[in-house]
Amino acid sequence: MATEFQLIARHFARPGRPLRNAALGVGDDCALFAPAPGMQLAVSTDMLVEGRHFLSTVAPERLGHKALAVNLSDLAACGAEPLACTLALALPRGDEAFVAALAQGLFALADAHGIELIGGDTTAGPLNLCITVFGQVPAGQALLRSGARPGDDLWVSGTLGDARLALEVFRGRVALAGADFESVRRAMELPQPRVALGRALRGLASSAIDLSDGLVGDLGHVLARSGVAAQVDLHRLPRSVVLAAQPAALQQECLLAGGDDYELLFTAPPALHDAVLAAGRGCGVAVTHCGRIAAGSGLTVLDADGRALPAAWQGFDHFA
Amino acid sequence: MATEFQLIARHFARPGRPLRNAALGVGDDCALFAPAPGMQLAVSTDMLVEGRHFLSTVAPERLGHKALAVNLSDLAACGAEPLACTLALALPRGDEAFVAALAQGLFALADAHGIELIGGDTTAGPLNLCITVFGQVPAGQALLRSGARPGDDLWVSGTLGDARLALEVFRGRVALAGADFESVRRAMELPQPRVALGRALRGLASSAIDLSDGLVGDLGHVLARSGVAAQVDLHRLPRSVVLAAQPAALQQECLLAGGDDYELLFTAPPALHDAVLAAGRGCGVAVTHCGRIAAGSGLTVLDADGRALPAAWQGFDHFA
Numbered sequence: 001m002a003t004e005f006q007l008i009a010r011h012f013a014r015p016g017r018p019l020r021n022a023a024l025g026v027g028d029d030c031a032l033f034a035p036a037p038g039m040q041l042a043v044s045t046d047m048l049v050e051g052r053h054f055l056s057t058v059a060p061e062r063l064g065h066k067a068l069a070v071n072l073s074d075l076a077a078c079g080a081e082p083l084a085c086t087l088a089l090a091l092p093r094g095d096e097a098f099v100a101a102l103a104q105g106l107f108a109l110a111d112a113h114g115i116e117l118i119g120g121d122t123t124a125g126p127l128n129l130c131i132t133v134f135g136q137v138p139a140g141q142a143l144l145r146s147g148a149r150p151g152d153d154l155w156v157s158g159t160l161g162d163a164r165l166a167l168e169v170f171r172g173r174v175a176l177a178g179a180d181f182e183s184v185r186r187a188m189e190l191p192q193p194r195v196a197l198g199r200a201l202r203g204l205a206s207s208a209i210d211l212s213d214g215l216v217g218d219l220g221h222v223l224a225r226s227g228v229a230a231q232v233d234l235h236r237l238p239r240s241v242v243l244a245a246q247p248a249a250l251q252q253e254c255l256l257a258g259g260d261d262y263e264l265l266f267t268a269p270p271a272l273h274d275a276v277l278a279a280g281r282g283c284g285v286a287v288t289h290c291g292r293i294a295a296g297s298g299l300t301v302l303d304a305d306g307r308a309l310p311a312a313w314q315g316f317d318h319f320a
Numbered sequence: 321m322a323t324e325f326q327l328i329a330r331h332f333a334r335p336g337r338p339l340r341n342a343a344l345g346v347g348d349d350c351a352l353f354a355p356a357p358g359m360q361l362a363v364s365t366d367m368l369v370e371g372r373h374f375l376s377t378v379a380p381e382r383l384g385h386k387a388l389a390v391n392l393s394d395l396a397a398c399g400a401e402p403l404a405c406t407l408a409l410a411l412p413r414g415d416e417a418f419v420a421a422l423a424q425g426l427f428a429l430a431d432a433h434g435i436e437l438i439g440g441d442t443t444a445g446p447l448n449l450c451i452t453v454f455g456q457v458p459a460g461q462a463l464l465r466s467g468a469r470p471g472d473d474l475w476v477s478g479t480l481g482d483a484r485l486a487l488e489v490f491r492g493r494v495a496l497a498g499a500d501f502e503s504v505r506r507a508m509e510l511p512q513p514r515v516a517l518g519r520a521l522r523g524l525a526s527s528a529i530d531l532s533d534g535l536v537g538d539l540g541h542v543l544a545r546s547g548v549a550a551q552v553d554l555h556r557l558p559r560s561v562v563l564a565a566q567p568a569a570l571q572q573e574c575l576l577a578g579g580d581d582y583e584l585l586f587t588a589p590p591a592l593h594d595a596v597l598a599a600g601r602g603c604g605v606a607v608t609h610c611g612r613i614a615a616g617s618g619l620t621v622l623d624a625d626g627r628a629l630p631a632a633w634q635g636f637d638h639f640a
Contacts, residue, residue, distance in 0.1 A: 125369030
């Protein structure tokens with residue numbers, strides 16, 4: 001069986017690849033790097049646990065992708081440029097094929113975003129992946145949750161709810177045809193962090209958050225930090241053709257409380273409406289105007305007739 | 321039962337405490353901060369798993385201390401000044417008393433080193449703590465594993481082997497009187513990261529590493545990265561009076577392959593011998609000259625008569 005050091009050396013050290021962003025990477029007590037002059041460092045950490053953030057059925061390549069993607073999504077929500085990451089990994093066994101595939105999925109996404117794995121830790125234990133990502137953003141220009149203002153438009157990127165729909169298939173509550181299942185399964189297992197969009201929204205968006213726990217819960221964080229209220233137009237929330245073919249109640253559940261979307265939810269003044277659309281086009285990511293910010297507090301979801309839904313929607317809580 | 325967000329808000333957010341090192345802390349998608357001009361950022365991450373890095377018998381305050389201490393020890397080994405940390409935490413239950421005590425132990429050590437918890441993640445799952453620490457060091461002045469040169473003296477801080485001796489008591493292999501057990505148990509559960517010593521060794525030490533896996537294994541990393549050999553004088557290795565009262569074979573095992581020491585092992589030119597002693601005195605940490613670096617490769621441990629021990633000592637491997 002491979003030892004911890006052998007596993008790291010074989011699959012996570014990448015000798016011969018020059019570091020672009022870091023001065024010192026894997027292999028010493030610390031990694032060393034510095035943001036560019038005038039830049040602030042943006043840092044986020046996410047821990048993924050089997051059965052909670054991913055199913056045992058996920059292919060290890062996709063797990064490696066997802067573990068990094070959910071962290072990059074946090075950088076995207078701040079408008080930061082990704083630089084580097086660390087990976088701490090607890091593995092039940094020294095399973096080399098699993099580690100090799102995990103590393104492959106992680107590095108494919110890391111390379112796509114030009115970031116480096118600069119350090120980590122590997123240990124025996126129940127399967128757990130903890131990634132910390134580092135990005136940089138011009139000082140004072142990070143997108144925050146606290147900047148939404150009454151009158152702002154509410155926007156969302158991509159489509160919502162497919163990851164939750166896939167989960168319901170795994171749970172046996174919903175049946176989908178093969179191609180439809182593969183499509184929503186990709187949304188769950190291979191989320192695409194909206195890094196380019198986040199950067200393009202600097203100077204446009206007044207606030208932003210990434211959707212990891214479901215629209216209602218995550219929008220609630222923005223409203224609380226900004227001290228404002230919001231109205232969401234349910235019929236405007238963007239959804240895939242697969243989700244749009246489901247019963248209305250299921251659509252509503254997946255759109256509002258789905259979780260695992262990793263899309264950006266953001267606000268911007270109405271005067272910037274066309275600039276926001278242009279930013280989305282420039283990144284090849286659909287952006288949809290789906291509501292508005294108001295004075296006060298609380299979230300109201302309106303149906304197609306403008307009637308408020310019952311306030312029974314809760315965000316996804318990892319202890320719920 | 322407390323939800324994830326309630327636990328974070330109650331025990332890890334510290335409202336009203338101004339941030340000294342970070343521009344934005346817990347509560348947004350990312351934390352924001354910047355090293356001082358001319359400084360490099362030093363980053364390290366460690367994951368602690370129950371039964372592997374700590375026993376279920378540890379008090380949660382001590383676990384909070386240790387999880388941060390082992391990370392600060394990595395900063396110490398680089399000579400970096402600690403700035404901030406993130407904590408990702410998987411908990412089997414939303415056990416509020418446990419979380420409160422864990423936070424207390426972690427913050428006590430964080431406050432002692434003037435660092436801030438700037439972000440994190442909390443989830444349900446088998447108990448797992450993953451901390452990432454951030455420090456800063458003047459560009460180009462970090463202590464590395466790769467700088468040991470033939471002729472350098474080999475040094476170690478503090479005493480070695482007590483944590484391993486405590487583990488052998490928990491395993492039932494060794495019996496100790498109550499006060500002696502408490503003493504070595506403190507070494508295991510409350511390691512003191514040698515942060516001040518690491519900073520004082522900048523410009524003196526040619527290489528450094530922190531002892532987490534045992535002297536033989538960790539020194540092996542220095543030798544491999546530096547391309548040198550070493551001789552260690554077993555009788556010079558510093559040990560507590562409790563360990564010194566144990567049979568010679570057990571002493572040897574604890575000193576050479578103990579693990580969990582979190583002392584600094586470092587090298588320095590002989591001309592700096594007195595300066596190294598003065599650096600130790602200035603920090604209130606004993607430093608002991610315990611061997612030397614030579615050309616070639618490999619590690620030789622010499623007994624009090626200058627005879628080489630059999631090369632059967634192995635470092636602690638988390639998959640062994």
